[in-house]
Amino acid sequence: MHNEKMADSRDMIGAHDAMRREFGAMPALIAGVPAGDADGTDVVARHVLMMVDFLHAHHTSEDDHVWPRLRERCPDDVEPLIETMDRQHAFIDGELEALAAGGRRWRASADATDRDAVAAVAERLLPALYEHLELEEERILPLIDRYLTEREWKAAVEASFGKVTFARRLLMLGMALNEASEEQAQLLRAAVPAVVWHVGRPIGSRLYRTHRRRLASASRGSAL
Structure with a gap:
């Protein structure tokens, strides 16, 4: 490991910013779908379920590829921090399960009561999600850069992408690039294979637009 290039995990900030934007907009997006609008409900409920899958894939790749290496390589006093990460993941995962279950019910019914219940879960998720992302950026990313190699970090990122379809990977890339600074765009470029960047960037951006x-057409509360 000593002869290998070490990780540069700043690309995760771009992914986190995308999560903040999408989940932050979600409560109003859901609430803005007219009751009984089956088509609009389907569009927004699919978006909710997709975002649940994205965040779950992101977290499980950390559980499988990042935490074990940090536990193995970091000083003993880092264990409470990793335990906090685990607890936060467990709580957020429970909220994501509730969000997905509610999203599926709402998608089937297009009912106002089901819609409002999903919006409430989406709103309830936000403080825990924001706290987790901030702590991870402040405390975990420096440890990743110190204790994981570039190869190991890219494998962790690829594990997250590998849990979704290729079309969704491209959409995720477009989502991360939306409103990204030039610095963040270059960090994302360095994090993915060259062919994925050159082919996937224009396609992903079109897919995300x-x-x-579609979300704006489905919901009066769309801020995306």
Whole structure:
């Protein structure tokens, strides 16, 4: 490991920013779908379920590829921090399960009561999610850069991408690039294979623009 290039995990900030934007907009997006609008409900409920899958894939890749290496390589006093990460993941995962279950019910019914219940869960998730992302950026990313190699970090990122379909990978790339600074765009470029960047960036950006338009058409509360 000593002869290998070490990780640069700043690309995770771009992914986190995308999560903040999408989940932050979600309560109003859900609430803005008219009751009984089956088509609009389907569009927004699918988006909710997709975002649940994205965040779950992100967390499980950390559980499998990051925490074990930090536990093995970091000083003993880092264990309470990793335990906090585990607890936060467990709590957020429980909220994601509730969000997914509610999203599926709402998608089937297009009912106002089911819609409002999903919006409430989406709102309830936000403080825990924001706290987790902030702590991870402040405390975990420096440890990743110190104790994981570039190869190991890229494997962790690829494990997250590998849990979703190729089309969704491209959409995720477009989502992360939306409103990204030039610095963040270059960090994302360095994090993915060259062919994925050159082919996937324009396709992913188009897919995400189309996705945003569909959400805006489905919900009066769309801020995306």
